[in-house]
Amino acid sequence: MAKPKNPRPGVLRDHKQIGKRFIPPFVAQLGPMNEVSWRTDIIPDVLWLALLNERHGLIEGAELCRQLAVSAKGVVKTDQLSWFGAASTFSLLDNTQQAAVVAELRSCGALDKVRDALLAFPMFYPACPLNFLYEQPQPASPDVLHRFKTTLNSLFDRGGREATFAQANGIYIAFTTDMLKVAPGLALANFPAIEAFPHTEESKTIASGVRAAINMFCRQDDQGRSAAWRTYFWKRGLELEPCEFRAGAPV
């Protein structure tokens, strides 16, 4: 009996076959990719953006993010472009620069609001790059941790509302610190329309562009700052609390 040529036509037909491997068309066209994990690599850096939104609402949250980032950008004297959308970037600041940022936030009335939103960091993550905003140690509060966990939890759905607006804050920072310019006609050209997310097709398209841009910013060479922060962040999480299971501990 002759061996059938293609016993089930249509299965993986759009994939490119190389030996025994079937490459998806997207990967075949673009070539090998360096993958970035939203969960492991990016969340620790953008969490602060979400915390400001959660505490003060989307409009004021975005503005507070911008003020902090612009203030930090203003004191860093370097030719290298640094994206202050990432929490880890703030570790670039020396003591003098940190003091200058605090002073500027205080003078425009933003400091207390920023501190209020980011309180979980000095309380539970002593090595967080944003802790320079606080003058004194903060006693641990279970309520603060609970809110922190709730906001963190909302970010695991990258395409969800909370994560989208946190990332949008990061792009807003990029625009307002002259790190991002967009040609007319591209998804991010009408960036303000993202405020309608997820209720319009345009806002969903912009959100897609936001996600792609965030990946780009998070992959820029930062001399290990982001890696150091995220490693500390997740390790500290294991120290703070035990694992939680729906049906009891498995081992």
Add this chain to the structure above:
Amino acid sequence: MTEPSETFHGRLQQIIDQFVANARAELSIRWSAWSIDITQPQLHEVVGGLLARQVTLATQLARAPQSWNGHVAPLFLRSMTDAHISLAWIFEAPENRCDKYVKFGLGQKKLFLEHWKAHLAQSGEKDIENHPMIKALEAWLNAERFHFLTEVAVGSWSETDTRSMADEAGCGDLYRFAYAPFSAAVHNMWHHVIDYNLETCHNPLHGYHRVPADKDLPVDPDYLYRAAKYLDKSFRLFDRKTGMSVEIQSSLKQLVESLNELNESLPGSEGEEPDGGVSDESAPG
């Protein structure tokens, strides 16, 4: 007064015992009805042996309800699908393929013998030829075929892959929807381990990582049904290929009826369509 749970378990045990008896009876009646040519025993021994292997796998699984779960049942069921595919492929060219099957098996046994000899030599054993293990293995082999005349092949016994065998023998769906998925458990592959041996931690501070788990799973009679289904498949294959027709009720049919009756008798199932734990026989795999 009899406890309801005892009644249920008692009835389930009866169903299992009846299935075992029926499965063995189906094998026995077919063997008895098959016209055997003693001058060419190989064909009958290979086919009969594989059919008996199917019965063994099905009845051993049936007798161990604690193994009717995704951890263990696939180990049995994948072996059953493999046996069926082998049987079906052998039937396509019985003389040549039975010979391949037998000689490959003998070669593997010889390879095991040679590994033992090497191991004993490495361990400093002085009298390897008279070592009990070596003598036993050689005696076993020589009873089948002199070991010094036995070839050893290290590829697949059929010299092709299981998927090709299945497609050629007309059981490609069994390969794709049963053999391949069950292989995940057999080979401890990632997509099995994720579901069965890792538990997700729901603490967001931990990033939803997973931790190792040995999960207790409920007993699912669907696995028993599948074993009976694959056994029935092999019996019907045998009947088709040998032109045989036997007068005996299918052990699968009896099992399905009994399980559905048991399910209907459970409290709370009155007037409902039985889910019975048994799957649609028309579904692939």
